[in-house]
Amino acid sequence: MPIKVTLRNPKALGRRLAGVAGVALASTAYWVGAQAPPRPSSGKDIFRFDTFGNETFWTDTLRLHETISKAVDPTTALSVGLKVDADALPPGILKTADLKSPATTVALLKLNAVVGVKGTVVSKDGKDVLTRVGITCALCHSTVDDSVMPGIGRRLDGRPNMTLNPGAIIALSPALDAAKKAVYNSWGPGKYDPRFNHDGKNGPVVIPPAFGLAGVRQATYTGDGDITYWNTYVAVTQMGGQGTFKEPRLGIAVQAKGADLVQPKLRALREYQHSLAKPAPAAGSFDAAAATRGRTLFAGSGKCATCHSGTAFTDEKLHAPAETGMDPAYAARSASKKYRATPLRALWQHPPYFHDGKAANLAAVVDHYDATLELKLSAEQKKDLVEYLKSI
Ligand code: HEC
Numbered sequence: 079m080p081i082k083v084t085l086r087n088p089k090a091l092g093r094r095l096a097g098v099a100g101v102a103l104a105s106t107a108y109w110v111g112a113q114a115p116p117r118p119s120s121g122k123d124i125f126r127f128d129t130f131g132n133e134t135f136w137t138d139t140l141r142l143h144e145t146i147s148k149a150v151d152p153t154t155a156l157s158v159g160l161k162v163d164a165d166a167l168p169p170g171i172l173k174t175a176d177l178k179s180p181a182t183t184v185a186l187l188k189l190n191a192v193v194g195v196k197g198t199v200v201s202k203d204g205k206d207v208l209t210r211v212g213i214t215c216a217l218c219h220s221t222v223d224d225s226v227m228p229g230i231g232r233r234l235d236g237r238p239n240m241t242l243n244p245g246a247i248i249a250l251s252p253a254l255d256a257a258k259k260a261v262y263n264s265w266g267p268g269k270y271d272p273r274f275n276h277d278g279k280n281g282p283v284v285i286p287p288a289f290g291l292a293g294v295r296q297a298t299y300t301g302d303g304d305i306t307y308w309n310t311y312v313a314v315t316q317m318g319g320q321g322t323f324k325e326p327r328l329g330i331a332v333q334a335k336g337a338d339l340v341q342p343k344l345r346a347l348r349e350y351q352h353s354l355a356k357p358a359p360a361a362g363s364f365d366a367a368a369a370t371r372g373r374t375l376f377a378g379s380g381k382c383a384t385c386h387s388g389t390a391f392t393d394e395k396l397h398a399p400a401e402t403g404m405d406p407a408y409a410a411r412s413a414s415k416k417y418r419a420t421p422l423r424a425l426w427q428h429p430p431y432f433h434d435g436k437a438a439n440l441a442a443v444v445d446h447y448d449a450t451l452e453l454k455l456s457a458e459q460k461k462d463l464v465e466y467l468k469s470i
C-alpha cells in the first residue's frame with residue numbers, strides 16, 4: 079500500500095529533481111549491473127562510494143543483505159538514522175513509493191541513494207534482488223540537509239551523522255549471537271566503538287566531524303596516528319575492507335587477502351577530507367558582543383588556549399586523562415593511552431561533546447572545565463564563554 083509522503087517543499091523538490099533527473103537516471107544504469115565500469119576515483123568518490131571490497135564482511139559474514147531485503151523498509155532505515163540522497167532520486171518517486179516495503183529500500187539502493195550504503199542489485203526473474211551490500215565512509219561522516227523531509231535531502235559531507243545508530247544496524251545481522259547484539263544495541267545514536275572488535279570492551283565514542291582537519295597532524299580522540307593511519311585503521315579493521323593494517327602497540331596485524339584495495343586510495347581520500355572546511359555558524363546564532371568577551375576569557379583566565387591553540391584550536395599534544403578530568407577508560411584501550419586536545423571546529427554543529435559525549439551541550443563543557451580546572455567563573459563569564467564557543 080503506497081503511503082503518502084508529506085514534503086516540506088514539494089515544488090522546490092520538483093524543480094531540483096527535474097534538474098538532476100538526467101544525472102540520477104544515468105547513475106541508475108550505472109549501478110544496476112554487477113560489473114561496474116571503471117570510474118575516476120576522486121577522493122570525494124572514494125569517501126562517498128568506495129567500500130574497499132568490504133562486501134565480504136557486510137554480506138558474506140554479517141549477511142545484512144538478507145535482513146535488508148526481508149525486513150528493512152525505508153521507514154525503519156530512516157529510524158536508525160540512514161539518510162537518503164535526494165539528488166539520486168528520479169522525480170516523483172517519493173510520492174508513490176511505499177515506505178513500508180523493504181522492496182523500496184532495495185530500489186533506493188539500486189539508485190545508489192542511501193548515503194554510505196552501497197548495494198548491488200540484480201534482476202532475477204523480473205524482480206530486483208539485493209545480492210551484495212557494503213558500507214562507505216559517508217555512512218558515519220556525512221548527513222543530509224533534510225530539505226525534502228527529515229532524513230532525505232542533499233549530502234553534507236564531513237558532518238557526523240548524529241542520528242545514525244551504527245550498533246543497531248550491525249545488530250540486525252542474523253549472524254551475531256545474543257551477547258554481541260546486546261552490546262551493539264547498547265550504543266545508541268551518534269556513537270560507535272571502533273575498538274570493540276579487537277578488545278571486547280564496550281565503550282562507544284561520539285562520531286566526530288570529518289571536516290576542519292586540514293593542518294591537524296594527529297587524528298582521533300587519542301591521537302594514535304595521523305589521518306592516513308586512522309583512515310587505514312577504519313577501512314581495514316572496522317569496515318572490513320580489503321587492505322593491510324598493522325599496529326604493534328595494540329597487537330593488530332591484518333594482511334590484505336588479495337590486492338590491497340585501500341592503500342592506493344589513501345592519498346586522494348586524505349586530500350578530500352582536508353578540503354572539507356568547517357561550516358560557519360548561522361547568522362544570529364550567537365551573541366557577538368558576549369562572544370568577544372568570551373574570546374578574551376578563552377585566551378586568558380579560562381586557560382582554554384593553553385591547549386586549544388592556533389587556527390585549528392589544538393596544541394597537537396596528548397594529555398593524560400586526569401589533566402582535563404576525562405574518563406580514562408577509552409584512552410586505556412588506545413595506542414597512545416592519552417587524549418588529544420580536540421581541534422575545536424564548528425562546535426555548534428555536533429553536540430554532544432568529549433569523546434564519550436558526557437557534555438550534552440556547551441554549557442556543560444564550560445561547567446566541566448570550571449570544576450576540573452578550578453576556574454571559578456561567574457555565571458556571566460560562563461555565558462560569554464559559551465557564546466564564543468558557538469562562534470568557532
Ligand atoms: C561506523 C561509523 C564510522 C565509519 C563507517 C567511519 N568512521 Fe571515521 N570515525 C568514527 C568514530 C566513532 C570515530 C572516533 C574514533 C576515535 O577518535 O577514537 C571516527 C574518527 C575518524 C577520524 C578522526 C577525526 C578526528 O577528529 O581526528 C577520521 C579522520 C575518520 N574517522 C575518517 C573516516 C574515514 C576516511 C572513513 C572511511 C574509510 C571512516 N572514518 C569511516 C566512525 C566511523
Ligand code: HEC
Nearest residue numbers: 380381382385397402404417418419420431432433443447
Ligand atoms: C590541559 C589541556 C586542556 C585545556 C586547558 C582545555 N582543554 Fe578542552 N580539551 C582537551 C582535551 C584533551 C579534550 C578531549 C577530551 C575528550 O574528548 O574526552 C578537550 C575537548 C574539548 C571540547 C570537546 C570538543 C568536541 O568536539 O568534543 C571542548 C568544547 C573543549 N575542550 C573546550 C575547552 C574550553 C572551553 C576550555 C577552557 C575552559 C578548554 N577546553 C580547556 C584539553 C584541554
